[in-house]
Amino acid sequence: MAKRVNQQLIADKLQVSRATVSRCFTNHPGINPETRGKVFKLAAALGYNHLEPRTGKGRRKSSPNRYGVLICTDVESYESTDYQSPGENLIAGLSEFSQLNNLLMEIHCVDPSEKTLTDPSYAKIETLGRREWDGVVLVYPFPETIVDELNLQVPVVSLVEQYSGTPVNCVDVDHHRGIALILRRLSDLGHKRIGFMTHRYGFDANWALRRHSAYVEEMTRLGLMVDPANVLNVRPTDRLVPEEAYAKALERTRYGVTAWVCAADHQAYGLISFFQQHGVKTPADVSVTGFDGIEKPDWAPELTTAVIPYYEIGQIGGRRLEDLAQKRFGSAQHVMLDCTLREGETVGPATSGSATSGPAAIN
Amino acid sequence: MAKRVNQQLIADKLQVSRATVSRCFTNHPGINPETRGKVFKLAAALGYNHLEPRTGKGRRKSSPNRYGVLICTDVESYESTDYQSPGENLIAGLSEFSQLNNLLMEIHCVDPSEKTLTDPSYAKIETLGRREWDGVVLVYPFPETIVDELNLQVPVVSLVEQYSGTPVNCVDVDHHRGIALILRRLSDLGHKRIGFMTHRYGFDANWALRRHSAYVEEMTRLGLMVDPANVLNVRPTDRLVPEEAYAKALERTRYGVTAWVCAADHQAYGLISFFQQHGVKTPADVSVTGFDGIEKPDWAPELTTAVIPYYEIGQIGGRRLEDLAQKRFGSAQHVMLDCTLREGETVGPATSGSATSGPAAIN
DNA sequence: GTATTGTGTGCATAAAGTTGCATAAAAGCA
DNA sequence: TGCTTTTATGCAACTTTATGCACACAATAC
Known part of the structure; x- marks a missing residue:
């Protein structure tokens, strides 16, 4: 039978004394950070959990932190x-x-x-x-x-x-929940071919990747297919500047995408503006959603989006x-x-025409 | 016939003394949380209910919730x-x-x-x-x-x-983090063609979808392509029983997949067993990972997996x-x-052969 | 009443964890 | 270089924790 995991075991494996291990967990001064690191790492690997002493006696110092x-x-x-x-x-x-x-x-x-x-x-x-x-x-x-x-x-x-x-x-905000709210709304309105678009940022933009992954998850749950052609600027090889992404989205819309989920509000406003310039109306011809809940620009319609509770x-x-x-x-x-869905003026029922026909559907 | 359920029965089944069981229900300090967990769990299963019989005494302090x-x-x-x-x-x-x-x-x-x-x-x-x-x-x-x-x-x-x-x-556990730990490990070992496999459950299995979405996210972050052919049993149209999924995974392995990320430990053990029966060795020929950290079956090698902090x-x-x-x-x-990565014996370096050649690579 | 069953609790004890003190190794310093 | 100071660790004594034993007590059975 496997040995019980206790401080002795950790001490033996690392060739240090039990005392040292104990001092690591009790946060004593005078422990080499390197040693402490090793101890914590092994402890995690072995699944050792140092439980706080039960009886929380007179802690709580009063000086304000x-x-x-x-x-x-x-x-x-x-x-x-x-x-x-x-x-x-x-x-x-x-x-x-x-x-x-x-x-x-x-x-x-x-x-x-x-x-x-x-x-x-x-x-x-x-x-x-x-x-x-x-x-x-x-x-x-x-x-x-x-x-x-x-x-x-x-x-x-x-x-x-x-x-x-x-x-x-x-x-953080629950990205999955926000995207789920948006996609369920779109799905309820009859949308089936729903695209996802983001801009390219540096490597800091975890939120964009997270929202994309939420999109994949929720599409799957709704029983909708994710067509890679309708996912813009996520794959490692995609490096479109915003204008290129918008153009691509327009093209895909002509091929039957009826709604675009953007990874952020400002992207959505950019996309709506681009569509407008090219004669595609939101939400009559295509629905667009965002994520964040920032205040809308003057020219733009109220965006349907997930509002982050900052x-x-x-x-x-x-x-x-x-x-x-x-x-x-x-x-x-x-x-x-949790976040809330703000119902704006940028989603409408799926346009039956574009869902079934080809490039000529909108023009 | 079924014995009457009392503390003695629970004590016997768990091989502890009745005193310990009693102390669990009376909320005494000085009981190992793990033991208490076992007791409560078994009590629930047996339908034992400890309804404080003695309310007469003035022992209640501030009416606990x-x-x-x-x-x-x-x-x-x-x-x-x-x-x-x-x-x-x-x-x-x-x-x-x-x-x-x-x-x-x-x-x-x-x-x-x-x-x-x-x-x-x-x-x-x-x-x-x-x-x-x-x-x-x-x-x-x-x-x-x-x-x-x-x-x-x-x-x-x-x-x-x-x-x-x-x-x-x-x-819940941070599924994204767990999958990220696993994929980073595989990536460090040189794996590039990494597949994802799950079983089909009812619609309750959110965790499987969530882990898949984490897989998509982290693959993207690592700059690796997600080949839909290497993702098994996630799309709405895929409804493979386990054996079919394993067979498909074997086929894809012959086409160059060097590692499989399974959505749960038991799936991974099943896959390893199937591979074994067909002459494919883990981790020599292909790496396999799980998620959960359950105890391994006797026949199986220690699985590399993300351990959930239950x-x-x-x-x-x-x-x-x-x-x-x-x-x-x-x-x-x-x-x-957060969860921790348990290093097992089921991942190894990417086999350079299979990563570049066709169906004949492994046989 | 007395026996029986079920439960709560004081006390003893082994195992696990903590800490005071000594000491070796490393780092300053003239 | 040799002396002092600091730091990190081991040893061993000490403290805490978890649990079993045995008995106390209450409710019911006979």
């Missing part, structure tokens, strides 16, 4: 106040939470192009250098190296999906960080919040 | 205690949480084929009928009708993804329910927990 909020964006583009940016609501939710729970939050913007904590925009944050934070909130995607470095120092919560080798706590994401993010800082519920979690 | 735990499964398949089933760890985590927070949890098994709360296996749960619960935990997928009915009455947390029109709180899922689920019952953080959340 300090947290840092890092926003990975150019200061210029962030400061623009012309339209309500998503970030605004995120921060609102976050500070709402910190106020309610009597926490201190320091907000800083950092340069997206910098890759280590010693680079200027990080170095100039004194409180970070002095390790005075009990946790960090990351807003928008960060370079993987930064996430990993921070993760070793303090609890980290990211407010969008981070793609990283090490597990990261994160709070405010709540901020709130829940704060709460999760507080939990982590108190060492409760340690391993990485990914919290996805 | 009562929660129901419903397990949607056949009692027979659930009762077997031979090997450590996933459910056991789920319950263990759940009861650990309820012990720590002084909650009462009642566990019941219900019949998966019943679709409304008035059906027998629900009707016979008196405390449910009397609306005495402050919340319900659902284990395994339930019929949508049941989920919706319960959702109207009390806070509900599901311990696997539920596919439902109304938003449902749920705690224990933690139970814990976090309990916590989420408690939050909901106290009206905190209302809107539906989907919490996904």
Whole structure:
């Protein structure tokens, strides 16, 4: 019978003493980070779970915790106040939470192009250098190296999906649910040939890939075929600039696609505008949907889209960080919040004509 | 004939003392959560209900909340205690949480084929009928009708993804992360032509679709093409029984697929066995991976797979329910927990031969 | 009443985990 | 180089946890 997994087993395998292993789990100072890393890694592999001691006696220190909020964006583009940016609501939710729970939050913007904590925009944050934070909130995607470095120092919560080798706590919208709401609506209206379109971004755009994968999943669930020709700018070989993608979408629409699911609102507005310029009307000729719930441009119709609950994401993010800082519920979690479908004016019933006929159907 | 169900019976079946069983039901501290999990699980299967007989004494402190735990499964398949089933760890985590927070949890098994709360296996749960619960935990997928009915009455947390029109709180493994870990490992070993296989289940198997969508996403991220011919039993039109799927996988392997990602461990074991019977060796000729982390059959090699943290899922689920019952953080959340990659003996480097040549490559 | 059955709990104990102190190795420093 | 300081780890003593034994108590049976 397999040996029971306990600290002794880990100690034996790594040729260290039981004491060392114990100290790793109890977060004692004076343990070589390398050793600690080995221990945690093996522990995970063996499935050892270090359970917090039952009787939570007199914990809860009273000094208010300090947290840092890092926003990975150019200061210029962030400061623009012309339209309500998503970030605004995120921060609102976050500070709402910190106020309610009597926490201190320091907000800083950092340069997206910098890759280590010693680079200027990080170095100039004194409180970070002095390790005075009990946790960090990351807003928008960060370079993987930064996430990993921070993760070793303090609890980290990211407010969008981070793609990283090490597990990261994160709070995000439920992309699957949003796409499912959209596709079910389209399906109810009789759409069967539904395409998916996105722009090409750098490698940070996990959300676009995630929404595409949700599209694949939900199409399958609805019993609809995914025609690779109707999926634009997702495959590794596709590298269309927006105009090319729009043109391609127009072509595919002439071949019978009756609805386009775009990975983001701004893409959808771009597509609608392009269609308009080429005499294709939304939603009369083709339906278009987005994802985000940003405010619509003046010229555009109200978009049918999934609205991301930014405010709540901020709130829940704060709460999760507080939990982590108190060492409760340690391993990485990914919290996805529900979103709502906003019924706009850009979807209509599937046009029976285009669903069955060829290139000449719309012109 | 069937013995009367009492604590002694449970104790005997689990080879522990009756004292231990008693302590489980009375929420004593100092009981191994794993043991408690086993006890509760078996109790549910046997239909034992510990209804506190002595209410007279002044022993109740601040009237603890009562929660129901419903397990949607056949009692027979659930009762077997031979090997450590996933459910056991789920319950263990759940009861650990309820012990720590002084909650009462009642566990019941219900019949998966019943679709409304008035059906027998629900009707016979008196405390449910009397609306005495402050919340319900659902284990395994339930019929949508049941989920919706319960959702109207009390806070509900599901311990696997539920596919439902109304938003449902749920705690699950991060399927995307698990598949990503597996695919990155395969990619590191030089695999490029990687297939995906699943069995066909009823419409409850959201996890299979979700894992497939994760496969699509991660393949794309790695810059690998998804060849529809190497994706088995996902499209609406595919309805292969396991043997057919295995045969198809064998054929595709001869055409150059070097690794198969299966949606679940038992599928992977089936595939490996089939390959073996047809002279294809794992991992020498082809790599195979799973998902779940169940214990391996005796005949099989240790599978490379993503291990689901059942224990933690139970814990976090309990916590989420408690939050909901106290009206905190209302809107539906989907919490996904990180999983770990278990390195087994079923993946190896991509065989350079088969990756480049045709049907004759393996024989 | 006394026997019987079922359940809760104090106490003992082995196994597992933690920690004070000593010490070896590494790093500063003149 | 040789001396001090720091850091990381082992040893062994100590603490905590999980569970069985045995008895106490209550409800029912006879």
